[in-house]
Structures are given as structure tokens and as C-alpha cells.
Amino acid sequence: MRIGMMGSGGIGGYLGARLACSGEDVSFIARGAHLQVMRERGLRLLSPLGNVELARVHATSDPSEAGRVDLVIFAVKLYDSDSAAAAVIPMVGPQTRVLTLQNGIDSVDMLSRVLPPQQVVGGATYISSFLDEPGVIRQASQMTQVLAGGSNDPVIAEFRSICSRADGIALTVVDDIKPLLWEKFVRLAAFSGGTSLMRLGIGKIMADQESRKFMEDLLEEGMAVAAAEGHPMADDFRDDTTDLFLRIAPENQASMAHDLTHGKRLELEWLSGRLHALGLKHGIPTPAHTAVYRALHPHASGRTDVQ
Numbered sequence: 001m002r003i004g005m006m007g008s009g010g011i012g013g014y015l016g017a018r019l020a021c022s023g024e025d026v027s028f029i030a031r032g033a034h035l036q037v038m039r040e041r042g043l044r045l046l047s048p049l050g051n052v053e054l055a056r057v058h059a060t061s062d063p064s065e066a067g068r069v070d071l072v073i074f075a076v077k078l079y080d081s082d083s084a085a086a087a088v089i090p091m092v093g094p095q096t097r098v099l100t101l102q103n104g105i106d107s108v109d110m111l112s113r114v115l116p117p118q119q120v121v122g123g124a125t126y127i128s129s130f131l132d133e134p135g136v137i138r139q140a141s142q143m144t145q146v147l148a149g150g151s152n153d154p155v156i157a158e159f160r161s162i163c164s165r166a167d168g169i170a171l172t173v174v175d176d177i178k179p180l181l182w183e184k185f186v187r188l189a190a191f192s193g194g195t196s197l198m199r200l201g202i203g204k205i206m207a208d209q210e211s212r213k214f215m216e217d218l219l220e221e222g223m224a225v226a227a228a229e230g231h232p233m234a235d236d237f238r239d240d241t242t243d244l245f246l247r248i249a250p251e252n253q254a255s256m257a258h259d260l261t262h263g264k265r266l267e268l269e270w271l272s273g274r275l276h277a278l279g280l281k282h283g284i285p286t287p288a289h290t291a292v293y294r295a296l297h298p299h300a301s302g303r304t305d306v307q
Contacts, residue, residue: 001162002069004091005029006084008038008059010130010255011101012075013137015146015169017045017052022166027066028059029088035061037135046132047139049168064090071159074100074111078270081107085114092119097155099123099148104270105185121156122177123148124184128248130258141249144170147184149177182231186222187241189271192254193218193292196266199257203250215245217288218272225275228282260296263303268296 001024005016008030020026020043030038038059045052060066069091076084081102092098092115099121100107108122126145132138146163150156151173163171174180194205194215205211219241223233256266272292279286 001025001071001158003027004063004066004069004072004088006063006072006074006088006091007076007080008034008043009075009077010137011125011127012073013043013131014045014047014127014129014139015073015075015101015125016057017043017054017137018166018168019162020054020057021052022162024162024166026058027069027091028057029061029063029066030059031061033134034131035059041135044136045139046136047129047168048142049139049144063088066091068093069096071155072096072098074098074102074107076102077265078102078104078107078110078267079265081110082114085111089115092116095155097121097150097153097159099150099156099159101125101146103185103188103267104274105181106270106274121148121150121153122181124177124181126184128252128255130255140252143248144168146171147177147180148173149175151175179231182226182229183233183237185271185274186219186226186233186237187244188254189222189275189289190215190218190241191245192256192267193272193289195253196257196260197292197295199261201251201253202245202248203252206245214288216242218292221279221284221286221289222275224284225278225282225286228284229278259302260299265302266296266300268293268300272296 003026005012005028008028016026016028038057042055043057072091101123111120124147126143128140160171160173163169259266272289275289276286276293
């Protein structure tokens with residue numbers, strides 16, 4: 001299977017490394033120093049599940065060099081969606097599927113404005129990984145879950161077969177991905193907002209009575225907005241999410257917190273900012289998410305001195 005990784009950072013780099021290690025034909029679309037190192041020295045994945053070292057990978061900044069592929073895994077930051085969707089067109093043939101694994105609830109609609117909607121498949125990941133340095137991806141926990149729609153799609157079926165043979169990818173394919181996207185959105189908005197605003201690992205946040213209450217408020221607001229949008233959470237969602245926050249490695253932070261620390265642009269607008277906007281739309285107070293959105297907004301564009 002020919003696979004194009006549109007975005008080779010934390011998620012794209014992790015999945016691409018796992019798939020290439022299992023023998024798949026993977027093209028990495030990257031840029032800057034990360035691309036240069038991948039071309040010169042390959043790609044390294046540092047993982048508690050076992051490291052991967054790929055001495056040579058096919059990496060380029062130009063999707064047309066990769067040519068048409070069977071599957072594009074679309075893993076760029078949300079603020080790059082429009083430009084990346086336009087750039088990926090040379091990789092998309094009539095039977096290509098574009099599996100978006102971006103955060104938030106808007107990626108399928110955003111890509112479908114540029115690419116054939118019937119070829120765009122929604123998905124989500126529960127993988128904590130990030131670009132540690134150019135050419136090096138670091139996985140911060142043992143979570144490897146990938147969710148995808150398209151249960152009756154032959155391309156997605158082939159991808160599921162490939163993932164079953166690859167180490168470190170637990171893929172679940174479902175009929176309707178939208179409820180799962182909303183579940184992740186509510187969880188991630190709380191996790192990203194809390195760990196970014198407090199600049200702490202989730203363990204210290206959950207161990208403190210007041211900061212834990214703030215996390216609970218973020219979660220409750222997300223659930224209320226989701227219900228108003230027609231996507232109510234299951235009865236056990238709150239307890240399951242709290243249990244997840246308590247189980248993951250205490251030092252773990254969201255990728256947005258990592259981006260904030262390193263002066264990079266933030267996905268704030270599509271997480272707490274989105275819940276703030278939806279709260280206004282439905283007349284639902286979202287004081288915790290609004291606080292996150294307004295407090296972090298001066299940092300949303302990143303620092304100009306950071307590449």
C-alpha cells in the first residue's frame with residue numbers, strides 16, 4: 001500500500017515510522033530542519049514500546065514528488081489545514097482516501113471544501129507523541145489507539161489489515177466516526193486547556209483540589225456544549241475521562257502545552273476557542289474554556305523568533 005504522510009510531526013511521524021518499519025511504502029511530507037535531517041539521517045522514533053530507527057526514508061516538501069498514493073494520512077496542525085489540503089491534491093487519485101487524524105471537530109468539513117468529500121474519512125488518535133528534535137519523534141506514553149470511519153470502505157479495510165501487522169498501532173474502524181470525534185474533542189479540549197494554562201503535567205493538576213476542579217469544569221462545559229450540538233456524552237463519559245486523566249503518566253501534557261512552551265503556534269481557536277464560540281451560540285456559559293481561550297490568546301500565533 002502506498003501511503004503519504006501529510007505532516008510528519010508527532011502523529012504523522014509516529015504512524016509513518018511504524019508503517020515504514022513494517023514494510024509499507026511511505027512518503028513523508030515535511031519541511032524545515034525536520035525534513036533536512038530526515039533526508040540526511042532518516043527518522044528515529046523513541047518509544048516505551050520499542051524504538052524504531054529508519055536510516056533512510058522518502059521525505060519531501062513537495063507532495064507532487066510522492067505522486068498518487070492509496071492513502072493520505074492527514075496529520076497537520078489545524079491552522080495549516082487549508083494550505084495543506086490544497087498542496088496534497090497531486091497525491092490524490094480517484095480511489096485515494098484521505099484519512100484526517102487532526103484534533104477538533106472541523107477537519108472533515110475543512111478538507112471537504114478542497115478535496116472530494118466522498119474521499120475524505122474522519123479519524124482520531126489517542127497517541128501522545130511529539131517532535132522531540134528534527135528527525136526524532138518521541139512517544140510519551142504507551143497509548144496507541146487510532147479510530148477511523150469508513151467501515152465499508154475497501155481502502156480503509158486494507159489499511160486496517162496493514163495496521164494489524166504493524167507494531168504500535170491499534171486501529172479501530174467504525175461506521176460513524178462523528179460521536180467518537182466529539183468524545184475526543186471534549187476530552188482533548190479539557191486536557192489541552194488545563195495543561196497549557198497551568199503549564200503542569202496532568203498528575204500535579206489532578207492531585208491538587210482546586211486545579212482538579214478546574215479540569216472538571218472544563219469537562220462539564222464541553223459535555224454541555226456537545227449535548228446542545230446533538231452529541232450528548234454517554235453516562236459513564238465523565239468518570240471514564242477522569243479515570244484516564246488519573247491513569248496516564250503524571251508528567252504528560254497536551255501537544256498544545258508543548259507548543260506553548262516552545263513558542264509555536266497553537267490550535268487554541270479549534271479547542272477551547274471553539275467551545276467558547278459554541279457556548280455563545282447556544283447561550284451556555286463556558287467560563288473555564290473562555291478563561292483558557294482569553295488567557296492564551298496572546299500566545300496563539302506563537303513567537304516570531306521560533307521557526
